[in-house]
Structures are given as C-alpha cells and as structure tokens.
Amino acid sequence: xxxxxxxxxEFAENVLEIVQAIPPGRVMTxxxxxxxxxxxxxxxxxxxxxxxxxxxxxxxxIRAGGHPPLCHDAEAxxxxxxxxxxxxxxxxxxxxxxxxxxxxxxxxxx
DNA sequence: ACCTTGACCACAA
DNA sequence: CTTGTGGCCAAGG
Numbered sequence: 001x002x003x004x005x006x007x008x009x010e011f012a013e014n015v016l017e018i019v020q021a022i023p024p025g026r027v028m029t030x031x032x033x034x035x036x037x038x039x040x041x042x043x044x045x046x047x048x049x050x051x052x053x054x055x056x057x058x059x060x061x062i063r064a065g066g067h068p069p070l071c072h073d074a075e076a077x078x079x080x081x082x083x084x085x086x087x088x089x090x091x092x093x094x095x096x097x098x099x100x101x102x103x104x105x106x107x108x109x110x
Numbered sequence: 111a112c113c114t115t116g117a118c119c120a121c122a123a
Numbered sequence: 124c125t126t127g128t129g130g131c132c133a134a135g136g
Contacts, residue, residue, distance in 0.1 A: 029119095031118075040118095040132065041118090041133065043116055043117085047133075049117065072117065115135085118130105118132100121130105
C-alpha cells in the first residue's frame with residue numbers, strides 16, 4: 001500500500017510543526033528533531049527551515065552540544081536574550097553557548 | 111546514474 | 124582548542 005513517498009513534504013511539515021511548538025526559553029537540536037521524525041536527516045531540518053519564512057523560531061533550533069546555528073549565531077543571540085534562554089559563556093563560537101542541559105525540550109506525546 | 115551542495119554529527123589526532 | 128575524515132539524508136544539476 002503504499003504511501004508512495006513516506007515523507008518529503010510531510011517531513012518538512014513535521015519539522016515546522018515541532019519548531020513552532022517549541023516554547024520560549026527552550027531549544028531543540030537538529031538531530032533531536034530528525035530523531036522524533038524517525039530520521040537522521042539533521043541536515044534536512046536546516047534545509048527546510050532555510051526555505052521557510054520568518055514565522056519560524058529557527059533560533060530555538062540549535063546544533064548538537066548546544067552550539068547555535070553557524071550561519072546566524074549573531075541573530076540568534078538577540079532572540080535568546082529576548083526570550084530569556086539560558087546561555088553559558090564560551091571561549092569560542094560566537095562567545096556564547098546554549099545551556100543545552102536545562103533548556104533542551106521535546107514535544108509531548110500525550 | 112554520477113557529482114556537488116547543504117542552517118549537520120561524531121570521532122580521532 | 125584546532126583540523127581532518129567519514130557518515131548521514133535529500134534535493135538539484
């Protein structure tokens with residue numbers, strides 16, 4: 001039976017749903033989002049967001065280890081401070097790092 | 111069918 | 124900390 005292509009557009013919509021569902025002050029990693037969707041396509045998550053418009057809180061999506069998006073770290077920093085996202089000092093990257101330990105969030109399954 | 115690119119991840123030196 | 128290499132999935136040329 002064949003759902004034919006079991007993803008593609010659906011994958012993209014799922015990504016957007018999750019990202020928009022992330023509450024302020026929380027963050028998710030590309031890998032976590034991909035994992036929730038049952039895929040390891042962490043790259044696709046970013047790819048989809050890059051294509052998406054500005055209605056998407058992309059700054060709440062970070063890389064593994066708590067590093068901000070390499071391309072928009074400066075823009076993201078403004079949002080983190082505005083949302084009150086717990087940050088930690090860092091000697092590298094953009095001079096800061098996400099407190100991924102406490103701010104990581106996962107979508108509820110209930 | 112082949113190769114390149116991409117808002118990535120992990121490990122090793 | 125840095126750099127390099129391999130793996131991952133998907134879209135486009």
